[in-house]
Amino acid sequence: MWKRFGPVFPFTFSIITSTIPNASPLPSSGWRRCSHEPTHPVSGAGPVTSDLSRQYDADLIVVGAGGTGLMAAMTAAERGLKVLVLEKGASIGGTTAMSFGVFATSGTPLQAAEGIADSSDAHFEDLNNFAGTLIDRDNLALRRVFVDKAPHAFRKLLDLGAVFTKPISEPGHRVARLHKMLPHSKAVTELATRRCRKLGVRFRVEAEVSELIEADGRVSGVRLRNGTSLHARRAVLLASGDFSNAPLTFKKQFLPDDLAPIPGLNKLSTGDGQRFGLGLGGEVRNGDLVWGPEIRFVERPRPTLLSMLPSSPLLARVIKLAIDHLPLAVLRPFLMSFVTSSMRPAPQLFEKGAIFVNRKGERFANEQDRPEIHAERQPGGEVFVMFDKDLADKLGAWPNYVSTAPVIDYAYLHDYQRHRKDLVKSGPTIEAVAKAAGLSAEGLSRAVEKANAAGEKHISRGPFYILGPARACIFFAEGGLSVNGRMQVTRKDGTIIEGLYAAGSAGQGGLILNGHGHHVAWAYTSGMHAAECIAAGT
Known part of the structure; x- marks a missing residue:
């Protein structure tokens, strides 16, 4: 069910919907000094003082x-710890x-309401189906922790007021x-x-950590890019995400040369936690695996519209009632207005005659032989x-x-055509559609002529269509x-590196x-x- 560098499911819905209009930018140089130094004071109580x-x-x-990071901070605070969260981006x-x-777990109240009997043991076993040929590289001890603890994390989100589909x-x-x-x-992170x-x-x-501080044989705090030192009495937890958008030199330590240049989904996923851990003698496991890459509009x-809806549990419950009880035909126009936001062109388009081209109108790759590897190298990506x-x-209809x-x-x-007019261009001739899309008409005409002459395609009847632009990215x-x-x-x-913990992608282990x-x-x-x-002192 998994190939070395990406999923092969016929549908992909755990990664992108673009419900967030823009991610905070980060310079491509990654770990250099930020253009926006941390200026926001830490609010709340003053420093914690130890017995010494x-x-x-x-x-x-x-x-x-x-x-x-949010779940860790909330859980620790509920257990009486004073918590400081540092985020290098401008938003949380x-x-x-x-x-x-999408949250995958077992033994939930929502499953029980549907009469679904499930258990963490069954989930543990089913994860073998997803690991596939990578089963020997899976960390089964962490898998056990994951499936046993995930139902509790899910219920914790329910207690917050989070609403989920069936x-x-x-x-x-x-x-x-x-x-x-x-x-x-x-809505859930809010x-x-x-x-x-x-x-x-x-x-x-806007508080970027530049390094960890060690004292008395343990990690005792962090230092920010502006030189500020912050000290932790119990621990530092790295919840800084993956390294899909790390500097190229870092990515090349783990990824093949053809994958390393492809950018990550989140511009802030620069592998800070992995870098800090490696600097203290830690190791990165499964560093050669990525989720993707894929070409996405x-x-x-x-x-x-969906991204602008307020994060109200009441509104979420109203939407849930509508999804549970209204016919899909009624809901579809509303829901489709956001899911077409950043989707992948289906591979079958190219089996049926479509081609990939770049700004010059050139057909740059065989569409059925990993075109995503070549997409980043095209003009403007x-x-x-x-x-x-x-x-x-x-x-207009399945399939x-x-x-x-x-x-x-x-x-x-x-x-x-209805929900993403900005992506769809058409014209009665190849020259007209190229002009509408901002592509070279001469280059596109040559590409179509060459594909037709080779017998690979039969692109001949107008109107002609161009969908795009699209870009290749690595999700994780x-x-x-x-x-x-x-x-x-x-x-x-x-x-153990005393005083240092990692979770999420930074601690995928x-x-x-x-x-x-x-x-x-x-x-x-x-x-x-x-x-x-951390709260228990273990």
Whole structure:
């Protein structure tokens, strides 16, 4: 069910929906000094003082304010710890808030309401179906922690007021285990943020950590890019995400040369936690695996309707009632308005006659031989899908779709024409459609002529269509720091780096998370578990 560098499911819905209109930018140089130095004061109580009168800024310092960091901060604060969360971006939520928000777990109240009998043991076994040929590289000890703790993390989100759809099925799971957050994933990170603030958790944004501080044989704090030192009485937790957008020199330590240049989904996923851990003798496990790459249509220029909905549990419950009780035909126009935001052109488009071209109108690769590897090297990193009337006439009903639409249905040409007019260009001639899309008419004419002459394609009848631009991206780099069952970062020899914990993608520790909803579930679950262990002093 998994190939070495990406999923092969017929639908993809755990990663992108673009419910967040824009991610905070980060310079491509990654770890150099930020153009916006941390200027926001830490609000809340003053420093924590130990019995030895040494001053601390918090009991626990969390690096990263995505789902992992938020769940860790909330859990630790509920256990009486003073928590400081450092986020290098301008906003809270991380990659979790950018996801489609699917949480895969077992034994939930929503499963019980549907009469679904499930258990963590069954989930553990079914994960073999997703690991596939990577089973020997899976961290089964962490898998056990994951499946046992995930139901508790899910119930914790329910207690916050998070609302989910009925359980959704996926091949590989013996029962329906996927739970979609409503109205969007950002709603849940906002609920967690509010809870954290009520508990006294302090947040500092645009606060990029440059290095860890060690004292007395343990990690004791962090140093920010502006030189500020912050000290933790108990621990530092790395919840800084994956390294899919790390500097090229870092990515090349783990990824093949053809994958390393492809950018990550989240511009802030620069592998800070992995870098810190490696600097103290830790190791990155499964660093050569990524989720993707895939070519996706670019995000819409304006926020989607769904992304602008308030993060209200009441509204979420109203949406849930509508989804549960209204016919799909009634809901489809509303739901399709956001799922066409950033979808993948279906591979079958190219089997049926479409071609990929670049801004010069050139056909740059065989569409059925990993075109995503070549897409990043095209002018501006942009590529386009081109086809004629013969194919366009077919793209209105299953099985001839443009993209798969998560949970809902399939997205057809008329869906894109209605909801993503910015992506669809047409013209009576090849020259006209090229001009409409901003492509070289001469180059496109040559590409079509060459493809037709070779007998590969038959693009001849106008009007002609161009969909795009689209870009290649990596959703997750799977390599995370090696951790033990208590989420403590370990060295290559298995010894513990005292005072340092990692969770989420930064602390994935060799765990294979193939299958939709497992990355989001691991983010929340591992953050919760790490905080529980830190609070317990283990």
